[in-house]
Amino acid sequence: MPVKKNSQTATASKPKPKESRSANASKVVLTESLLATDAEKHATSKSLYGDSAARISSNISTIHDQNRLRAYEVIFRNVRGKTLLHLGCGMGLYTMLAARGMAKMVIGIDSSAIVDAARVVAEQNGLKNIRFIRGRLCEVLHQLPPDMKFDYVLCEWMGPLLLNERVLTDALYARDHLLTESGALCPNRSSLHVAAVSDYSFRLDTEDFWSNVYGFKMEPMKELVRQEVEMCSIPANNIVSAPCLAHTVHMDTLEGLTAEETETYEKLASQAAANHNCEKENPVEHRWVPATVAQKGFKASFTLHATCNTTVHYLTFYLDAAFTSKTNPGANFVLAVRPGSDSAWTEVSVGLREPLPVNAGEKIRGTVFISTPADKGGKTTVVEVTAKTEGQVAAIETSGTYYYQSY
Structure with a gap:
């Protein structure tokens, strides 16, 4: 629909001349800021x-x-x-x-x-x-x-998976060359804990979702999803086992x-x-290039005790940190962390290839091997996990390799 001109516009025959800028108008002065x-x-x-x-x-x-x-x-x-x-x-x-x-x-x-x-x-x-x-x-x-x-x-030399933080190299150099004889690196201890997680809805949304995307089968995407770790806070009601200490790093004795x-x-x-x-x-x-100690990584065993009858879909890993002074006990502290809490380090979770059905009190035994290879540019941490049930519901053993990417 054409726009109707108002009388003021219709009678205007000549454009108004542009107004000249006042000589007194303020000018933008280029300052150092x-x-x-x-x-x-x-x-x-x-x-x-x-x-x-x-x-x-x-x-x-x-x-x-x-x-x-x-x-x-x-x-x-x-x-x-x-x-x-x-x-x-x-x-x-x-x-x-x-x-x-x-x-x-x-x-x-x-x-x-x-x-x-x-x-x-x-x-x-x-x-x-x-x-x-x-x-x-x-x-x-x-x-x-x-x-x-x-x-x-x-x-804070510890990464989400303990030894996969870039500043670890700087921390090791500072520990060995920049401290006084009685000096201390703080924190000087960090531990990796593991817990079992049940979350079928999340598995549907992130993995099974690819079976039908607007009528398309995207099965190859499932494998990519399975290889990636999940970085997110885990709600406390999804934790279905008592936590287990998997590995501890003592910076006072860690290989330099x-x-x-x-x-x-x-x-x-x-x-x-x-x-x-x-x-x-x-x-x-x-x-x-990550330090040799990070390239070597570490392998740890763990045993989880299920707290209810459930199916375990994920294992989640999380950190805590502590400082222990040999000369000044008054400076000691423990920075405790639990899944689902607001903390400096987000939980890292891996999806099990085969979900594990368990009864309350049943043990889940497993291993984890974590390393940061130099041939991957030092930005990829490899996480290898195995886990198996005792067989009270079903005897299932599962394993998988996952990748954590840092930027």
């Missing part, structure tokens, strides 16, 4: 997209994690007059809490651009005993005070970097010192 920083000038789409740690959503959980905060406060109450290095400091909340605890010197290191904001926040809050550096530890070693040793190295790995690490540090590019632009991305 509007100019791109060196990091922004050298940023690429890959670096911006890949810097997930710089997103507020990635850091807000740290602020709201009261359990973790209460655990680390034990450390912050014991740092007066001491030095602390925080690897993977993120937005710097814990780093600043340590500085406020009257530490002699606190240094926070993170490869994310979020440290640029942390630096400003620390300055605005008048913290003089703190410093933030952007980059991986091997890239910024030359920026640390010469020959400086630390009383504490704060680093090999001589060759240490040489490569320090070579990268020397190259970074020569280039001086860590804070002037995005840090140079080197091909990362």
